[in-house]
Amino acid sequence: MTSTEQLIEAIVYSYDSMTWVTWLIMFLGVFQSVRGFGVAYRDNKTYADMKANKDKTGISQFYTGIVASVLTVFVFFIPYLMK
Numbered sequence: 001m002t003s004t005e006q007l008i009e010a011i012v013y014s015y016d017s018m019t020w021v022t023w024l025i026m027f028l029g030v031f032q033s034v035r036g037f038g039v040a041y042r043d044n045k046t047y048a049d050m051k052a053n054k055d056k057t058g059i060s061q062f063y064t065g066i067v068a069s070v071l072t073v074f075v076f077f078i079p080y081l082m083k
Contacts, residue, residue, distance in 0.1 A: 010080040017079035029072030036065030 040062035
């Protein structure tokens with residue numbers, strides 16, 4: 001089985017196994033990611049601007065967006081990983 005076939009199987013299996021709780025967690029993760037990146041780039045044009053800004057809200061929200069994005073992907077694939 002090729003890696004592409006495994007990826008397709010993982011996506012289909014995970015999608016078919018999702019419950020309302022999983023959908024809720026996925027929604028919250030995507031919402032937090034979008035919100036985090038929105039706040040991060042509201043006052044800063046680039047990542048370098050976030051790092052140089054004395055107000056560290058932008059950089060912390062940027063990292064929050066990254067963590068939420070990774071966790072959202074992980075939550076989606078939990079059913080396949082547990083299989």
